[in-house]
Amino acid sequence: MKRIADSTVRRLSLYLRFLEAFEREGRATISSGELATSGGTTSAQVRKDLSSFGSFGKRGMGYSIRELTVAIREILGLAHDWRVVIVGAGKIGAALAQYAGFRDRGFHVVGVFDSDPRRIGLALDGLTVADAATLEADVRQLQAEMAVIAVPADAAQSVVDRVVMAGIHAILDFSTASIAVPPTVTLRTMNVAVELEILSFALTNR
């Protein structure tokens, strides 16, 4: 399979949301144009995005919402649930652990860790905050496949190293640090400060 652009994958994830909303409304089919309008893009872009993976529509008719939903879920690897650990039970980590939309979308939080004794043992929505001292062993034992990192910047690299050591290949990082990972590991960073600074630039240079 030829390499898929990051931007394409991101859009597929968005299309999936719109398809689910349309399905809830009871719609049966949708055209690339309508999907494009929902997602703020163009119909050609929607068709191109899908064409990397196959042919899902009917000419003259559009796409079956049901079928396209299943196809995109398959493409994105959402056919089965993922087991996720959260490291860091501070404000952000705790908020994420308790975020229901998480689990509803197939991401099952199987463990929350922290190294602060005041947080270890806290109950978060059915889970108990565990001691990060045994992170590697616990991650393996829980068979986690993804990690969310919500620790202070100066601890982030070491925590990432440890979950990588424990066999994790996909990491979502909320810290503001610059993190290095081996090429076999996918790391994505969500940085509120960066986004605010992009907004600041937009306000300043409009």
Added chain:
Amino acid sequence: MKRIADSTVRRLSLYLRFLEAFEREGRATISSGELATSGGTTSAQVRKDLSSFGSFGKRGMGYSIRELTVAIREILGLAHDWRVVIVGAGKIGAALAQYAGFRDRGFHVVGVFDSDPRRIGLALDGLTVADAATLEADVRQLQAEMAVIAVPADAAQSVVDRVVMAGIHAILDFSTASIAVPPTVTLRTMNVAVELEILSFALTNR
């Protein structure tokens, strides 16, 4: 000025972080190559990014960390503080309101709003959660310039419409909804589910 790519602005924001770290270490100058290594890019990219805005380095010597920091802060519009309101005092909204890194970087939270009577009146780090009923008037009165939206998906569009009405031109949206704004408004979306789905794709198709 010619149009600046979003990716360029994002990198400038990252460079700024590294520059600040280097400055704390007491370094005086830095080369494009070193900055590139920190940011996971190339020296040519660093120079190209800066060249859209002027000439900041000395050939043979690199960049003065002090001067480049000031220049990038100027470019990004961080020379003065921004007044930010947060709408939605749930888990995410509350975590953001209490996030100190926010204010330290020049983003001053001047108001937090919610429509749930159980949350109105709560104290969050020096701020009291206000009733969202008077959002428009309060936003104007507080002279807020940016809004962070952390409300449920079905309320997001209406809240965005209201802050836009109140004169806000920059919005950071944490909801999972698809939001429309007038072309004069900059909207950025942070969607955890989308990021996790990109990770899911990466794990599935590696």
Added chain:
DNA sequence: CATAGATTGTGAATGATTTCACAAGCACCC
């Protein structure tokens, strides 16, 4: 003051992504 060594700034080349534009295919209708 001339030379050596380093690093910038930037056109040109390459690579990636998006948009265009249109033939092909499907359903519906008469």
Added chain:
DNA sequence: GGGTGCTTGTGAAATCATTCACAATCTATG
């Protein structure tokens, strides 16, 4: 069953972003 109207799938073209490569220019040094 042929015509009409729509919409897909996809090469080709256009646009946008990154990398290359090198002249220009700075400091340090003897």
